[in-house]
Amino acid sequence: MDGIRTAQEIGAELRAARCRMRLTQAEVGKAVGYSASAVSRLEAGRMRLEYDRLLALAASLGIPADRLTATPVPGRAVVGTVGRPADEEDAVRRRNLLTGAVAIGVTATIGAPSAAAAAAGGDPATGLEDYLFRLPSAAPVPLGRLVQETAGARSDFRAARYTDLGRALPGLLAAASATWEEARGHEREKANVALARVYVLAAELALKQHSDAAWAAADRALTAARASGHPVPIGEASRVLAITMRRSGNCPTAVRHLTREAQELDTGQAQTAAVRTTLMLTAAYSAATGGDRSAALDLLGAAEEETTRREAAVPPGLFTVDATRTQVDVYRIGVLNALGTPDEGVNVARRINIASMPTPERRARAWTDTARMWHSLGNGRQTFAALRHVEQEAPQEVRRPALRALTSDLLYAPVRVPGVREFAVRTGASPAWRRTRRPVPAQPWCGRADTAGGG
Incomplete structure (x- = not known):
């Protein structure tokens, strides 16, 4: 192909087309199967492609074939360019190039x-x-x-x-x-x-x-x-930030942050009221994790009152959590577990209709708290039954570090529970997993162990 232009000239064409379409080298490379560094070398004229591959790359960027040669190629055009203005063609080609990229x-x-x-x-x-x-x-x-x-x-x-x-x-x-x-x-x-x-x-x-x-x-x-x-995303973000505070051992700061944000929300609107409820629930669990029973139960009660006032209306969908009476009960189990009084959660667990919860993630979280409750009470069979429910609802949830640790505890408990060993192998909590994977490092949790991964 003696008529092909120099590598530097072709590189300049490629770079101009990419910039016209407002694409990065990484985007072009990912869409056509090259690395960003390869695209960079092509544009700098430091790398050559076979002619058929060069044509394919040029076509993806909307470069007519005759721009790659020293002499025009009569009647040669990129497929799909006829009848479209240049700007529109660039936009269409850019969308096509980025599909899935x-x-x-x-x-x-x-x-x-x-x-x-x-x-x-x-x-x-x-x-x-x-x-x-x-x-x-x-x-x-x-x-x-x-x-x-x-x-x-x-x-x-x-x-x-x-x-x-x-x-x-x-x-x-x-x-x-x-x-x-x-x-x-x-x-x-x-x-x-x-x-x-x-x-x-x-x-x-x-x-x-x-x-x-x-x-x-x-x-x-x-x-x-x-x-x-916007108050709703502020509340959503405040909640996850407070959980990180709690995880680092700073439960009082997490509670103060959550209660302050909750107080600033307007409860006259359904969605902001629902966000306020989730903040109070997370604050209740954070207070319980820090060993403050009075604050935890007060916050839990306030959240329950909030849901009672809204129970006639359909609860608005929030981003990752919910603010329903059932959700309050799930948090109550978690709070009682964290306070070291799991026996007080047994009747709560029995009245909850976990199947009514709207998402697999929330249903799995409810079964997780139930499993922790039974585990704290020394009931291995009920613990395993709850873990099986977690697996049924969300198979990837049961492979989380906290649940693998719970499964491992069950595996090595004095009383053998049928099916646990197979479950441990299936979910990565078996002895083989313990030998081949680095254990989760101990964290400076405040109060009792906080392994819920939510809140």
Whole structure:
């Protein structure tokens, strides 16, 4: 192909086309199967491709074939360009190029576990710290699409599909950040809400896996939420930040933070009242974890009164948690467990209709607290029955570090419970797991052990 232009000239064409479409080298590389560094070398003229591969790359960027040769190629055009203005063609080609790529992060794999690692019990939060501090490259996306993809990630969390969520988060965070940077006026306000909620999801996933990345994600969520000025995302972000405070052993600070945020919410609107309820429930559990029985029960009672006032209305859907009477009862079991009086939760557990709870993640959380209650009471069979319910509701939930630890305790209990050993192997809590995986380090929990991963 003697008519091909020099590598430097072709590189300049590739770079110009990419910039015209407002794409990064990483985005182009991911969409066509090259690394960002390979695209960089191509644009600098330091790397050559075979002609058919060069044509394919050029076509993806909307470069006519005759721009790659020293002499025009008669009648040669990129498929799909006829009849469209240049700007429209660029926009269409850019959308096509980014379908499924890192711009929105639906299939992003940076910092995410492989399918094989997930099948072997890999941590869905692997790489969270890395990509929180160095997001992958991404281009801004329309706000409507960002909101839609955020809703999809929220669905993964609520369905306890943590591996899928871990894969999606890097690109979604990058796209949300890029969109926020370019947004102005009212659009920036909306972008802040979306960005806050993506960081809330990152914090929730990190909390589930006992990752220190929860601190950074929760702090960024609250910063973006406050910038939006909307009370609901502020409350959502405040809740996950307070959980990180509790996890670090600072229960009193968590309680003060939550109660202060709850007091500032307007209870005249259904959704803000529901957020206030979730803040009080988390504050109750935090107080109980710190050993403050009086404050824990007072906050729990206040949350119950709030739900009673709203029980005639359909509870509004919140982002990751709920504010219903059933949810209050689940928290009551958790509070009583944390206070060291699990026997007081037995009647509460018997009256709860866990099946009525709206999401697998919340149902699994309810069964988890029930399992802890029976475990504290020394009833291995009931503990195992509750753990089996967790597995039925959300298979990935039962592989979390806290639940594997509970399963391991059950496995080595003096009284053997049929089926536990098989369950331990299936969920990664078997002796083989203990030999091959690094144990979760001890944390400076305040008061009794706080392993719920929620709250």
